Amino acid sequence: MANEERESFGSVSLVRQGSHRFYSLTMPSEILEKTCFVVNREEDPIEGFQRELDEKRAKEIAVYIDSGLGTIPSSIVLSAQEEAELKYDSKKKSVSFLKIPKAFLIIDGQHRVFGFMHAKTTLRVPVVIYSDLSKRDETRLFIDINSKQKGVPPELLLDIKKLAEYENTQEEFLREVFDIFLHDGKSVLYGRLSPSQKAKGKITRATFNTALKPMIKVFLGKTAEETYEIFNNYLTAFDEAVLSANGVHEQLYNTTVFRAICAFFAIVAAKVKDRFGGIYTPDNFHHFLKGVGDSIKSSNLKKPGGAYKPLALIFEESLKKSFTL
Known part of the structure; x- marks a missing residue:
């Protein structure tokens, strides 16, 4: 590979952890584009370990970068391949390698790298480069990174979107309705909501949003306060006529039943x-829901399973059974 071009980067830190060592540095995203690759299970069932690339996600990252506000400070984790001929100069604190298409296998960050490829903007990107890893080592490192690190709960992300000014109109509306249910002492859900984390026996903001999102069109033109009043009246009547009437009041806070x-x-x-x-x-809600409470089997409420749609159909069938002229 004498004719291949070598790239060199300074300000490199050599880090030793256990039996492995890696180099921490930054490099232009255009270099990553020309030197990185992945091997996923679809392409190579024997040697591949990466998940299949989500093109939509990669393009969303590109749009985020090109917006001018995008910043992605987390490091791309790479494994230098033998063909790259990676060399570290301890005196200059630099690394050099051959700029070839498969110099580095991406261990973590493939969507970010492919997002850089789609972006028009070139960024200086933090990278971590491991050297002298076997295929087993690369696979174990992939597993460790993706199993040991814990993602941020979606409940917390929803709860702080207002602070980041990232909410869309729909999310803002749902947040306002949720917050009234959370703080109003007359709310049937008072004390049984969890804004930023999962909690046993409580409805999370994520569950609340998912459950109410299809209903937004029904409340079109209503304020958050009006929506709260109507829906709280409905939940109050449902609890009294159906759940409490069947001795299962606590099921109101079961995720499946609530949805x-x-x-x-x-x-x-x-x-x-x-x-x-x-x-x-x-x-007025109770007028119709009493028939549901009288017709439904309490076992459907006590053991609702994990899917909400079958239970919603049971509610509908119970309402039909109770109909009289």
């Missing part, structure tokens, strides 16, 4: 509107 109750809302609300002219009081 099924939310999915059932539009059907009941439509009947209230037809019968009572859109006056959504607990009593």
Whole structure:
């Protein structure tokens, strides 16, 4: 490979951890584009260990970078291949290598690297380069990175989006409704909501948002306060007429049951509107929900399983059974 061009980068730190050593440095994203590769299980079932590339995610990273506000400070983790002829100069604190297409195997950060490839902007990127790793070592390192590191809970990300000014209109609306349920002492969910983390016996912000998101079109034109009042009246009536009537009040805070109750809302609300002219009081909701509570089997509520749609259909069937002229 005498004719191959060598690249050299300074300000390199040599780090030793256990039996391994790696080099910490920065390099232009365009160099990563020309020297990095991955081997996923689809392409090579024997040697591959990476997940399949999500092109959509890579392009989203590119848009984020090109926006001018994007910053990705976490390091790309690479394994120098033998063909790269990686050399470290301890006096100059520099590394050099052959600039060839498969100089570095990506251990962690493939979507960031491919995002850099799609981006028009060139960045200086922090990288960690391991050397002299066997295929076994590379695979174990991949497993360690992806199993030992714990991602940020989606509940926390949702809870802090307002601070980052990242909320879209829908997320802002759902946050406002959730926060009223969280703080209003008259809320049927008062004391049973968890804004930023999973908690046993509580509805998280992520679950709440997922459950109410399909209902947003039903509340079109309503403020967060109006939405809270109507939906709180519905939940109050559902708890009294269906759950408490069957001795399972606590199931209101079960994720599956809560999502099924939310999915059932539009059907009941439509009947209230037809019968009572859109006056959504607990009593008016109770008028229709009492029949559901009388018809449903308590076992469906006690052991709802993990899927909410079958339970929502049971609510609907119970409502039909209770119908009389």
